[in-house]
Amino acid sequence: MNAKPSFDRAPPRRAARDLALDCGRFVGMRFDESPLAALTGSFRTPRGDGRMALLQQLTTRLLGCGTVRRDRRSIADALERRGASLSFEAGTARIAFSALACADDLPMLAPLLAQCLREPRFDPEDVVRERAQLAAELRYAAQDPHMLASAVLSRRLFEAGHPHHEPSLEQRIDWLEALGVDDVRACHEALFGANELLVVALGGFDPSSCAVEFEQHLRTWRPPRRPITGTDAGAIPPRGETTRIPHSGSTSSSVLIGTRLTFDVADGVTAWLANRILGGSYASRLVASLRERQALTYSVRSELIDPQSDLDGLWRVAIALGEDKLERGIAATRAELERFADGDIATDELDRQRRAAIGALLVDAASLQGMGAFLLRNLERGAGVVHVDAFVEALAAVSTPQLQRVAAALQPARLETVIVGPEPEA
Amino acid sequence: MTIVHGDSAIVDLPAEPTLAAASPLQPVRRVGGIDEYRSAGNGLRVLHAPWHAAPVAVLMLTYDVGSRHDPVGRKGMSHLLEHMMFKGSRAFDRRKRASILDLLPAVGAKVNATTWLDRTNYFDLVPIAELDLAAAIEADRMCDPLLDADDLEVERAIVLDEFDLRDGDPNERLAQAVWSAAFADHPYAVPVIGVREDILAISREDLREHHRRYCHPGNATLTIVGDLDTARVSAIVAAHFAGIPARGNADAHVPAPPTHPARRRVDVASSDAMPMVALAYPIPHGLHRDTDALELLALVLAGGMLSRLHADLVALGLAVAVSARVSRLRGPGLFEVQAAFDDAAAFDRVERALLAAVARIRAQGVDADELARVKGQARGQLLTSRDGPIAIAMQLNEAIAAGDWTSYATASERLAAVSTQDVQRVAALHLRDDAHVLARFVAGSGDAA
Numbered sequence A: 001m002n003a004k005p006s007f008d009r010a011p012p013r014r015a016a017r018d019l020a021l022d023c024g025r026f027v028g029m030r031f032d033e034s035p036l037a038a039l040t041g042s043f044r045t046p047r048g049d050g051r052m053a054l055l056q057q058l059t060t061r062l063l064g065c066g067t068v069r070r071d072r073r074s075i076a077d078a079l080e081r082r083g084a085s086l087s088f089e090a091g092t093a094r095i096a097f098s099a100l101a102c103a104d105d106l107p108m109l110a111p112l113l114a115q116c117l118r119e120p121r122f123d124p125e126d127v128v129r130e131r132a133q134l135a136a137e138l139r140y141a142a143q144d145p146h147m148l149a150s151a152v153l154s155r156r157l158f159e160a161g162h163p164h165h166e167p168s169l170e171q172r173i174d175w176l177e178a179l180g181v182d183d184v185r186a187c188h189e190a191l192f193g194a195n196e197l198l199v200v201a202l203g204g205f206d207p208s209s210c211a212v213e214f215e216q217h218l219r220t221w222r223p224p225r226r227p228i229t230g231t232d233a234g235a236i237p238p239r240g241e242t243t244r245i246p247h248s249g250s251t252s253s254s255v256l257i258g259t260r261l262t263f264d265v266a267d268g269v270t271a272w273l274a275n276r277i278l279g280g281s282y283a284s285r286l287v288a289s290l291r292e293r294q295a296l297t298y299s300v301r302s303e304l305i306d307p308q309s310d311l312d313g314l315w316r317v318a319i320a321l322g323e324d325k326l327e328r329g330i331a332a333t334r335a336e337l338e339r340f341a342d343g344d345i346a347t348d349e350l351d352r353q354r355r356a357a358i359g360a361l362l363v364d365a366a367s368l369q370g371m372g373a374f375l376l377r378n379l380e381r382g383a384g385v386v387h388v389d390a391f392v393e394a395l396a397a398v399s400t401p402q403l404q405r406v407a408a409a410l411q412p413a414r415l416e417t418v419i420v421g422p423e424p425e426a
Numbered sequence B: 001m002t003i004v005h006g007d008s009a010i011v012d013l014p015a016e017p018t019l020a021a022a023s024p025l026q027p028v029r030r031v032g033g034i035d036e037y038r039s040a041g042n043g044l045r046v047l048h049a050p051w052h053a054a055p056v057a058v059l060m061l062t063y064d065v066g067s068r069h070d071p072v073g074r075k076g077m078s079h080l081l082e083h084m085m086f087k088g089s090r091a092f093d094r095r096k097r098a099s100i101l102d103l104l105p106a107v108g109a110k111v112n113a114t115t116w117l118d119r120t121n122y123f124d125l126v127p128i129a130e131l132d133l134a135a136a137i138e139a140d141r142m143c144d145p146l147l148d149a150d151d152l153e154v155e156r157a158i159v160l161d162e163f164d165l166r167d168g169d170p171n172e173r174l175a176q177a178v179w180s181a182a183f184a185d186h187p188y189a190v191p192v193i194g195v196r197e198d199i200l201a202i203s204r205e206d207l208r209e210h211h212r213r214y215c216h217p218g219n220a221t222l223t224i225v226g227d228l229d230t231a232r233v234s235a236i237v238a239a240h241f242a243g244i245p246a247r248g249n250a251d252a253h254v255p256a257p258p259t260h261p262a263r264r265r266v267d268v269a270s271s272d273a274m275p276m277v278a279l280a281y282p283i284p285h286g287l288h289r290d291t292d293a294l295e296l297l298a299l300v301l302a303g304g305m306l307s308r309l310h311a312d313l314v315a316l317g318l319a320v321a322v323s324a325r326v327s328r329l330r331g332p333g334l335f336e337v338q339a340a341f342d343d344a345a346a347f348d349r350v351e352r353a354l355l356a357a358v359a360r361i362r363a364q365g366v367d368a369d370e371l372a373r374v375k376g377q378a379r380g381q382l383l384t385s386r387d388g389p390i391a392i393a394m395q396l397n398e399a400i401a402a403g404d405w406t407s408y409a410t411a412s413e414r415l416a417a418v419s420t421q422d423v424q425r426v427a428a429l430h431l432r433d434d435a436h437v438l439a440r441f442v443a444g445s446g447d448a449a
Helices: A050-064 A072-080 A103-118 A124-143 A145-157 A169-178 A181-191 A207-218 A268-280 A285-293 A323-341 A347-364 A368-380 A388-396 A400-408 B077-084 B128-143 B149-167 B170-182 B196-201 B204-214 B230-241 B290-302 B308-314 B344-364 B368-384 B389-402 B406-416 B420-430
Strands: A016-020 A024-030 A036-044 A085-090 A094-102 A197-203 A242-246 A252-261 A299-305 A313-322 A416-421 B025-031 B034-039 B045-050 B056-063 B110-115 B120-127 B220-226 B263-269 B276-285 B321-326 B332-340 B436-442
Touching (some): A016 A207, A024 A207, A036 A103, A036 A368, A050 A085, A050 A124, A050 A181, A072 A103, A085 A103, A103 A207, A124 A145, A124 A169, A124 A181, A145 A252, A145 A313, A145 A416, A197 A207, A252 A323, A268 A285, A268 A299, A268 A313, A268 A323, A268 A400, A285 A323, A313 A323, A323 A400, A323 A416, B045 B389, B056 B128, B056 B389, B077 B110, B077 B120, B077 B149, B120 B389, B128 B220, B128 B230, B149 B196, B149 B204, B170 B263, B170 B276, B170 B332, B170 B436, B290 B308, B290 B332, B290 B368, B290 B420, B332 B344, B344 B436
Parallel strands (some): B045 B220, B263 B436
Antiparallel strands (some): A036 A197, A252 A313, A252 A416, A299 A313, B025 B034, B110 B120, B321 B332
């Protein structure tokens, strides 16, 4: 029997405008005390292989580089003069956008965002420049030991063609260099549109007027013509192997230990809580054991990529270990993972972690951007939660057997390990 | 009361006058909606910034102690002490599972601390119901941290891991090389994390003395940002801080100004870092009147797509990213400009472009529209960067460390008052061609200077 968690003092239940617009779903909340406007949102795009992911990434970077009505410089001028920001980001299954500005500047921001989404200019010169910048960023990221470990782990767990499989740097650079303005335009036309569009608008303004504004600019934006489908590419059965990659510039090792996670074992809230208990917070087991008790590392955390109904997720532990602690650190991590996977989760620990999770939710949502991220995450998961206290209800419903089921999915004997660090001494 | 931090009409009034007679707080002033008090018995400065959007609060203690206070042979002491302060105190003993890390994360609080050149800050973002607990813990570790010998060995190992992580990051090494070259004979030259041999040598007694000397009410500012009124702030101070004995006043010692080298070139070895050039000019302390014009100058140079270096380098494909920033410190700081690029053969060209962009401003200044744009940018960024109590507290922390917390509240007005003449004047005065450090990566694995 799980005790229902509660707030010592509930957050104000703000009047949320939760509207089904022609173009998608709009959630707005008024914060009279804030001088800011924070917009965030996303729409769904098809998943694909590494080349498709790269094409979507390049297309997304170009959304803010000019529209058919405003050139790149005009957009930059509108934003920079006001100290406002507008950004776009391509994920595995959705394209996300976010904007932050003074509330007084919302009348400029909403139509600009809509124009960028619907009518990007895709100037050939911009395509060349953004492609070069993206290539430089990929090369730079590939030198980072953690990023390198992440790429190698993705290839150990997922077959080529799977959205979570990260092809080699050389392969991605080859693909990228072959992409041109026609590819980008075709990608936008075929894949970008009001497909499961979500908009979250928070700040010192009237959310109803904001919804009307979005409706006016996005009403005729339709879903793309290409149907959204999953991918046939699968996952590789984990074998519990260790891969070691020498990295000349490192004085310590970046270690990733991970596995894939299937949708059938966990809903979003249960998996989120399980990850917090394992290593997703300072109050987690891994931090308590590896950092606080054994002093094996400065940095340890577990990370979860939510599984979807048609796409496996990923659960991994990231640790930075000095060479003299490498073997002990990995052994200690595995011991914690085994204890966790065995389902050793007592009721009082669950209650403690639930209380911590509720508090963390409150403090994470204590900014417009934090609250916006929380709401969007829930809407994307299909949870439909537009209030923090509703999420707490969902948290209260998580049972020990549910958590144990998620934890068992770790299968410690089959976890893949990737170590990127200094060459071992002979 | 609802306030708009940073862009409200600045009024300089006595702080909240409605304190109960028994309150330990003495009103000092109210600036930009933030109240300053002194705790009568021990000199603790208290700042209260009401923020009512959510039932949370940040409680932060800023001590006037940073790496510049580390004794010779004990470089890294302030940072190691910061780590040790999480190992428990007399009433919140880790061995009884009652330390800050046992209690506050368990209620969802975000708990952390940072050490920098001039200051150390400890902060707890908590659900409002837990604010008293956070205050009790902070007060207890101000008075009586355990600083246990076994814990010291554990934490020393963790700090050395952190040291190795930073040392393995080429960008960290480049940034440090710039500061070391610019502040050769000044404490700012030494990395905040310290020196490996010194970290190994720090004893429990060293830490006790460092704590005794610097972690006391007269050398601290308690900042509370959140969903509470003055009466609650007063009650928290009365319950947890007012009874702490005074141990003297703030440490007023500021090291002698550094002897900046005329011109210095530093090569930092790295076999795999993205090519980067860093250019740094010595500038005055953070409260100097020229610093605001320098802030705007940084935006003119690299504040976005319309900035000069973006046009000169990024738009032409010569660089991937450019940045410029001003350090606002208690002592002198640096005006730093960086460019990252993909073509390792372009070092000289990028270097020339950075120097030329600065020289152009020295010679020709900036035009009125350009300045108007970056002023709008600065104002907007100031507001949007204060989204939530933790962001507000962190900005207040830096203003406290620079020596005047009200600079947080007056920033928008000061920036608005900068003229085109000011920008050209500060460029000519401080960004001199005969006094700068230029650093870049070279292939290899050892440092060369």
